[in-house]
Amino acid sequence: MNNKLSAEKLNLHFGNRHTLKDVNISIPERKIVALIGPSGCGKTTLLRTFNRMHDLVSDVKITGEVKLEDLDIYGNTIPVTQIRRRIGMVFQKPNPFPKSIFDNVAYGLKLNKTPAGRINEIVEESLKESALWEEVKNDLKKPANRLSGGQQQRLCIARTIAVKPEVILMDEPCSALDPISTAKVEELMLELKKNYTIVVVTHNMQQAQRVSDEIAFMYMGELVEYGSNNKIFLSPDKDMTKNYVSGHFG
Amino acid sequence: MSTRFRENTDLFFSKLFKVTGLLTLVLLGGIFFMLLYNSVSFFLDVAPLDFFTGNQWNPGSRGDYGILPLIASTILVTLGSMLIAVPLGIFTAAYMSEFANRRVQRILKPVIEMLAAIPSVAIGFLGIVIIGPGIAKLFGMQNGLNALNGSILLAIMSLPTIVTVAEDAIHAVPMSYKEASLGLGADKWETLFRVTLPAALPGLIAAVMLGLGRAIGETMTVLMATGNSLAFPDGYLDSIRTITATIAIEMGEVPYQTTHYYALFAIATVLFIITLAVNLIGEAIAKYYRKFGA
Amino acid sequence: MRKKKTHILGWILLLGSTITICSFLFIIIFHLFSQGLPVLSWEFLFGHPKEGLTKGGIFPAIIGTILLTLITTVFAVPFGICCAIYLNEYAGESRLTGIIRASIRNLSGIPSIIYGLFGLALFVQSMRLGTSLLSAGLTLGLLSLPYIITTTEEALKRVPNSTREAALAIGSTQFESIRDFVIPQAMPGIITGIVLTIARVAGETAPILFTGVAFYITGVPGSVKQEFMALPYHLYMLSTQHQSIETVRPLAYGTVTVLILIILMMNMVAFYIRQKFRENE
Numbered sequence: 001m002n003n004k005l006s007a008e009k010l011n012l013h014f015g016n017r018h019t020l021k022d023v024n025i026s027i028p029e030r031k032i033v034a035l036i037g038p039s040g041c042g043k044t045t046l047l048r049t050f051n052r053m054h055d056l057v058s059d060v061k062i063t064g065e066v067k068l069e070d071l072d073i074y075g076n077t078i079p080v081t082q083i084r085r086r087i088g089m090v091f092q093k094p095n096p097f098p099k100s101i102f103d104n105v106a107y108g109l110k111l112n113k114t115p116a117g118r119i120n121e122i123v124e125e126s127l128k129e130s131a132l133w134e135e136v137k138n139d140l141k142k143p144a145n146r147l148s149g150g151q152q153q154r155l156c157i158a159r160t161i162a163v164k165p166e167v168i169l170m171d172e173p174c175s176a177l178d179p180i181s182t183a184k185v186e187e188l189m190l191e192l193k194k195n196y197t198i199v200v201v202t203h204n205m206q207q208a209q210r211v212s213d214e215i216a217f218m219y220m221g222e223l224v225e226y227g228s229n230n231k232i233f234l235s236p237d238k239d240m241t242k243n244y245v246s247g248h249f250g
Numbered sequence: 251m252s253t254r255f256r257e258n259t260d261l262f263f264s265k266l267f268k269v270t271g272l273l274t275l276v277l278l279g280g281i282f283f284m285l286l287y288n289s290v291s292f293f294l295d296v297a298p299l300d301f302f303t304g305n306q307w308n309p310g311s312r313g314d315y316g317i318l319p320l321i322a323s324t325i326l327v328t329l330g331s332m333l334i335a336v337p338l339g340i341f342t343a344a345y346m347s348e349f350a351n352r353r354v355q356r357i358l359k360p361v362i363e364m365l366a367a368i369p370s371v372a373i374g375f376l377g378i379v380i381i382g383p384g385i386a387k388l389f390g391m392q393n394g395l396n397a398l399n400g401s402i403l404l405a406i407m408s409l410p411t412i413v414t415v416a417e418d419a420i421h422a423v424p425m426s427y428k429e430a431s432l433g434l435g436a437d438k439w440e441t442l443f444r445v446t447l448p449a450a451l452p453g454l455i456a457a458v459m460l461g462l463g464r465a466i467g468e469t470m471t472v473l474m475a476t477g478n479s480l481a482f483p484d485g486y487l488d489s490i491r492t493i494t495a496t497i498a499i500e501m502g503e504v505p506y507q508t509t510h511y512y513a514l515f516a517i518a519t520v521l522f523i524i525t526l527a528v529n530l531i532g533e534a535i536a537k538y539y540r541k542f543g544a
Numbered sequence: 545m546r547k548k549k550t551h552i553l554g555w556i557l558l559l560g561s562t563i564t565i566c567s568f569l570f571i572i573i574f575h576l577f578s579q580g581l582p583v584l585s586w587e588f589l590f591g592h593p594k595e596g597l598t599k600g601g602i603f604p605a606i607i608g609t610i611l612l613t614l615i616t617t618v619f620a621v622p623f624g625i626c627c628a629i630y631l632n633e634y635a636g637e638s639r640l641t642g643i644i645r646a647s648i649r650n651l652s653g654i655p656s657i658i659y660g661l662f663g664l665a666l667f668v669q670s671m672r673l674g675t676s677l678l679s680a681g682l683t684l685g686l687l688s689l690p691y692i693i694t695t696t697e698e699a700l701k702r703v704p705n706s707t708r709e710a711a712l713a714i715g716s717t718q719f720e721s722i723r724d725f726v727i728p729q730a731m732p733g734i735i736t737g738i739v740l741t742i743a744r745v746a747g748e749t750a751p752i753l754f755t756g757v758a759f760y761i762t763g764v765p766g767s768v769k770q771e772f773m774a775l776p777y778h779l780y781m782l783s784t785q786h787q788s789i790e791t792v793r794p795l796a797y798g799t800v801t802v803l804i805l806i807i808l809m810m811n812m813v814a815f816y817i818r819q820k821f822r823e824n825e
Binding site for chain 3: 257274460498
């Protein structure tokens with residue numbers, strides 16, 4: 001199996017706080033990997049390391065290697081904007097741009113001077129791929145913030161896949177959504193993994209069980225255990241993993 | 251490829267923005283340098299001792315460059331204005347923050363903003379047409395262009411600043427302090443005077459300092475309403491001339507690069523240092539007391 | 545009872561102070577407008593001064609003030625916005641940033657007459673622009689810089705980070721995210737700041753005293769390198785320096801009324817923009 005994303009000896013400090021400790025992880029291609037663990041364990045921090053969102057924060061120190069296939073993400077051989085095209089992100093709280101539905105999906109394409117005809121095609125494709133097309137196809141010019149929470153999140157997914165990334169990072173994508181929307185997004189994730197590698201941070205153990213192929217359990221900045229969905233839930237190696245997935249602590 | 255162009259644009263603008271940030275340092279430095287440079291030129295001609303201890307400012311006829319009367323005038327009028335503005339301002343701020351209901355607040359805030367919007371010339375004009383004559387009538391004088399007039403006008407000018415900053419400070423006092431006091435059986439007034447206002451002290455001092463800074467630096471109001479006589483002031487009913495008024499009056503007529511010209515920069519430097527000191531002291535006191543606060 | 549006495553005293557102090565301040569405003573406006581509004585006529589507003597400025601209108605002064613604030617805005621707004629963008633979007637919490645912020649705070653506390661001196665030394669003399677609209681406008685531009693920087697920065701701060709993150713995550717450069725999202729969203733706040741700055745600048749006299757304002761010029765300035773008339777200075781001269789102060793007193797009232805009306809109008813525009821903006825948030 002090809003490793004799409006990997007981190008080796010990754011350490012991250014926020015000022016004096018050692019937030020990620022010696023993390024080694026390999027994310028396989030076109031699978032869904034769930035990052036789970038109690039609050040503060042570093043799962044979101046790890047996720048954001050993959051698309052260099054920490055560049056926005058001052059006083060951050062990152063050592064170790066983070067790679068997209070063979071490319072060193074922090075090596076500055078290609079601009080960070082290109083890395084973020086290849087590794088997209090969907091956020092916890094849906095954050096559509098204050099623009100129309102169409103313009104939301106088209107924005108990333110316009111940045112790269114995609115010709116107008118192609119843009120229309122890609123917008124339609126992306127909205128179809130995110131299971132939103134039928135609901136909005138007649139209202140593409142409507143402002144995005146008039147959509148419901150679940151629709152907004154699917155719009156954000158459409159926006160992300162419009163630029164044809166290889167990896168989609170998802171930071172608790174359903175935690176702000178109602179159960180029905182959550183179900184829709186999870187269904188979507190299972191479809192998307194056919195074409196994209198997905199890494200999802202989740203607080204919700206049942207969700208991890210439902211959607212993931214592989215699971216990484218983190219605690220206090222360390223990657224405690226990594227294994228297949230079945231393994232982690234049914235016969236984990238470490239006691240701590242066992243205690244967490246059986247709900248002994250959260 | 252267009253990526254190159256985008257990256258270059260990004261780099262260009264990030265540098266441009268940084269340069270404008272640095273230019274503010276250049277501006278401050280430039281102002282300071284200009285003042286210093288011209289003051290030094292002044293002190294080449296006139297001994298600092300004469301300048302700082304001389305009690306006559308008479309550049310034209312006698313070449314006297316003593317700054318004391320100007321300082322005395324400035325202190326007199328700004329002190330007077332603070333005596334009026336500080337109690338008025340703080341009590342109003344207390345009312346707005348602790349006692350006024352929503353509707354009243356919605357009227358008061360614009361009122362204070364409008365008062366702040368009135369330009370200094372208009373306030374000075376007021377001193378000439380109402381307040382001055384009022385003072386003259388009250389004290390049986392010929393005209394009311396004196397320090398008292400100036401103090402009242404400067405008070406009006408600094409009130410909005412004092413009220414706004416003080417109101418923020420009082421409002422920011424945590425509810426828990428007030429609740430604790432009320433819980434112990436104190437009523438609203440005792441709570442206000444014994445708990446809330448003392449707790450807001452750093453902010454109140456900052457408010458007063460900011461108001462003071464404004465009053466010291468004000469030019470047009472004192473220029474129009476305080477008489478501008480050069481004699482050493484005797485009291486509040488005397489005509490006075492502040493540092494700012496002196497610069498305003500004499501700079502227009504003085505020949506370029508003469509001793510007199512440099513002298514005006516010298517008093518401007520003193521003014522600059524005084525206002526800087528007032529602002530820095532205010533910040534420092536606020537910071538110091540904040541350690542004991544929330 | 546002792547408590548009752550404290551209560552009464554408290555109410556006197558607090559309510560009394562508030563009422564005093566409110567009455568300041570009303571007395572000021574009432575007095576100035578009652579004497580000034582009758583003076584406003586077509587001829588006053590659009591005519592030129594006549595007969596040694598004892599009669600006629602203040603049109604050149606109005607134009608002068610408008611042109612002056614225009615130059616100030618054109619100069620200070622781009623400069624101020626760029627600086628605010630630097631502080632809020634790029635600068636980390638370093639010593640340099642702290643020093644820049646302290647400088648801006650100090651710049652805002654410098655008396656306006658010192659800005660006038662600086663303008664005199666830099667624009668009028670060193671740069672040889674002479675006493676002119678340009679010199680005065682640039683001087684006022686420097687004076688308004690700290691205020692524009694502060695208000696713009698506040699507007700930028702109110703734009704939620706989620707917008708920036710969304711833009712960057714899709715592969716935009718930082719500049720693109722600022723250009724396409726942050727600035728448009730902050731625009732109402734930025735414009736409010738600009739309008740309020742104009743209102744302040746319109747009333748400033750000290751900085752223009754030696755940088756170009758004049759009491760009487762024939763006609764309206766033809767180029768920015770000429771001297772100009774301005775409302776606040778006109779008011780100052782009419783009320784203190786004119787030979788027949790009593791005769792021109794009505795003109796002074798008219799001038800101050802026009803000046804205050806312009807300023808109040810700008811404040812209301814800013815207020816309106818701020819209200820509409822808050823509604824949409």
